[in-house]
Amino acid sequence: MGEFIIKMPDVGEGVAEAELVEWHCEVGDPIREDMILAAVMTDKATVEIPSPVTGTVLWLGAEIGDTVAVKAPLVRIQVAGEGGELEAVPMAETVPIAPSSPQRGDGARRADEGASSPSIRQPAPSSGPARHLLPAGEKASRTVPDTLAKPLASPAVRLRAQDCGIDLRQVIGTGPAGRITHDDLDQFLARGAQPQPAPTGLAKKTAVEEIKVTGLRRRISEKMVLATSRIPHITYVEEIDVTDLEDLRATMNATRKPDQTKLTILPFLMRAMVKTIDEQPVVNATFDDDAGIISRHAAVHIGIATQTPAGLTVPVVRHTEARGIWDCAAEVVRLAEAARTGSALREELSGSTITITSLGAMGGIATTPIINHPEVAIVGVNKIMTRPVWDGSQFIPRKMMNLSSSFDHRVVDGWDAATFVQRIKALLETPALIFIES
The missing domain is CATH 2.40.50.100 (RNA polymerase II/Efflux pump adaptor protein, barrel-sandwich hybrid domain)
Known part of the structure; x- marks a missing residue:
C-alpha cells in the first residue's frame, strides 16, 4: 500500500x-x-x-x-x-x-x-x-x-431519530467511519428498543450553537464592513404614487405574448433609472477611494440584490440602457434563477455601476440600504400599500410605495441625490414618460 x-x-x-x-x-x-x-x-x-x-x-x-x-x-x-x-x-x-x-x-x-x-x-x-x-x-x-x-449521521437520519425520540448514541452505525444510516435506525427499532418520549410542556433551553462564518457569508460580512466603514452614507426616502404604474403593469401582463416574462415593478424602475442617469450621471459611478478617482460610466450595469440559499448575491443586468422593458424583465428572472441555483458565471456577478435592492412584499415602510462598494448609489424598493391620499377635496385610495436610496456623500451631494430620486418619482408616477425616447 x-x-x-x-x-x-x-x-x-x-x-x-x-x-x-x-x-x-x-x-x-x-x-x-x-x-x-x-x-x-x-x-x-x-x-x-x-x-x-x-x-x-x-x-x-x-x-x-x-x-x-x-x-x-x-x-x-x-x-x-x-x-x-x-x-x-x-x-x-x-x-x-x-x-x-x-x-x-x-x-x-x-x-x-x-x-x-x-x-x-x-x-x-x-x-x-x-x-x-x-x-x-x-x-x-x-x-x-x-x-x-x-454520532456520525446525515441530517435526514438525525431528523428521523429526533422524531422517533431515539438517542443516536445508543445506535450502532454500520456506514463508512461508523456513520448511522436509516437501516441502522430500522434495526434499532426492530430489536425492541423503546424510543424516548418527546418532551412535553415548557422547559428551559440551554443549548448554544456556534456557527463558524465561512464561505459566502464571510464574503458578505467583509463587504458590509468595507462599505459601512469607508462610505459616508446619506439615505433619502421618498413616497411615490404607483397607482397608474400598477394599472399599466396589469394591462401589459394581461396582453403579453406567451414568450414574454411577467412584469414586476423592477423593469419599470430600471428604465426610469436609465433615463434619470442621462441627466444625473454622477450616481452611475464607482469610486476608487484609495486612488482618489471617480469613474463615471456611460454603460448602466444594474446590480439586482438577490437572496439565495447561501446568502445575498448581486447578479448584474449589463447594458440596461440598451434594453427595453420586456428584455429587462427576462434578464432579471434569468439572472436571479442562475444565482439561486449556483449556475451564474463570474462575469454575471461583478461589474455593476449602480444597484437595486428590494425585499418585495416584505419591503417595509422604509429601509437604509448599504451601498455596494465601490459604487456610489443604491436604490431600495419598499412594499406597495393602498393608503388614503388627500386630493384637495377628499381622501381617495391610492397605491403608495417608498423608495429608500443611499448615496456616497463624498461623491453625491444631497441636492443631486434628491434630484435623482425626484426625477425617478416623476417617471414612475407618470409611467408613459418612461416609454418616450429623449
Missing part, C-alpha cells in the same frame, strides 16, 4: 490561496477516482476539487473556513501500489451555493473523528499559525468521552 498526497490546485487568475468551504469526505472514507473531495471559494466562485485516485482518506489538511495556499497539501489518500503527489485539477467554477451536506463546527468535527477514526484531522500548514502535522502514514489516537462524542 502507498500514500498519495493531493495538493491545493491552482484555481486560476493569479489566485494564490482559497478558502475551504466544504468537505465531501471524512477521514476513513473510501473514495473513487473523480469523486468530489472538497470545495474551495475564490473571490466570487466556488471550485470543486475531485480525486485523481481511488483509495481511502487518511488525512484532511484544513478546517472549513481555513485559507489554503496553492500547492499546500490538502488530502492524503491510502492507495494500492506506490503513492506520490499530484496537484488536483479543479472542476468548473460556480457561484457560491448552499452546501449539499451540513458544515459542522470545529469542535463537533474533531469529536466525530476522534470517535470514529484513529487518525487526527490536522489543518494545513499554510493556513493560520504554525501547526504540528503527523508524518505521512503515521497514525494517532484520540480518546473522546462517550458523552461528548457526536
Whole structure:
C-alpha cells in the first residue's frame, strides 16, 4: 500500500490561496477516482476539487473556513501500489451555493473523528499559525468521552431519530467511519428498543450553537464592513404614487405574448433609472477611494440584490440602457434563477455601476440600504400599500410605495441625490414618460 498526497490546485487568475468551504469526505472514507473531495471559494466562485485516485482518506489538511495556499497539501489518500503527489485539477467554477451536506463546527468535527477514526484531522500548514502535522502514514489516537462524542449521521437520519425520540448514541452505525444510516435506525427499532418520549410542556433551553462564518457569508460580512466603514452614507426616502404604474403593469401582463416574462415593478424602475442617469450621471459611478478617482460610466450595469440559499448575491443586468422593458424583465428572472441555483458565471456577478435592492412584499415602510462598494448609489424598493391620499377635496385610495436610496456623500451631494430620486418619482408616477425616447 502507498500514500498519495493531493495538493491545493491552482484555481486560476493569479489566485494564490482559497478558502475551504466544504468537505465531501471524512477521514476513513473510501473514495473513487473523480469523486468530489472538497470545495474551495475564490473571490466570487466556488471550485470543486475531485480525486485523481481511488483509495481511502487518511488525512484532511484544513478546517472549513481555513485559507489554503496553492500547492499546500490538502488530502492524503491510502492507495494500492506506490503513492506520490499530484496537484488536483479543479472542476468548473460556480457561484457560491448552499452546501449539499451540513458544515459542522470545529469542535463537533474533531469529536466525530476522534470517535470514529484513529487518525487526527490536522489543518494545513499554510493556513493560520504554525501547526504540528503527523508524518505521512503515521497514525494517532484520540480518546473522546462517550458523552461528548457526536454520532456520525446525515441530517435526514438525525431528523428521523429526533422524531422517533431515539438517542443516536445508543445506535450502532454500520456506514463508512461508523456513520448511522436509516437501516441502522430500522434495526434499532426492530430489536425492541423503546424510543424516548418527546418532551412535553415548557422547559428551559440551554443549548448554544456556534456557527463558524465561512464561505459566502464571510464574503458578505467583509463587504458590509468595507462599505459601512469607508462610505459616508446619506439615505433619502421618498413616497411615490404607483397607482397608474400598477394599472399599466396589469394591462401589459394581461396582453403579453406567451414568450414574454411577467412584469414586476423592477423593469419599470430600471428604465426610469436609465433615463434619470442621462441627466444625473454622477450616481452611475464607482469610486476608487484609495486612488482618489471617480469613474463615471456611460454603460448602466444594474446590480439586482438577490437572496439565495447561501446568502445575498448581486447578479448584474449589463447594458440596461440598451434594453427595453420586456428584455429587462427576462434578464432579471434569468439572472436571479442562475444565482439561486449556483449556475451564474463570474462575469454575471461583478461589474455593476449602480444597484437595486428590494425585499418585495416584505419591503417595509422604509429601509437604509448599504451601498455596494465601490459604487456610489443604491436604490431600495419598499412594499406597495393602498393608503388614503388627500386630493384637495377628499381622501381617495391610492397605491403608495417608498423608495429608500443611499448615496456616497463624498461623491453625491444631497441636492443631486434628491434630484435623482425626484426625477425617478416623476417617471414612475407618470409611467408613459418612461416609454418616450429623449
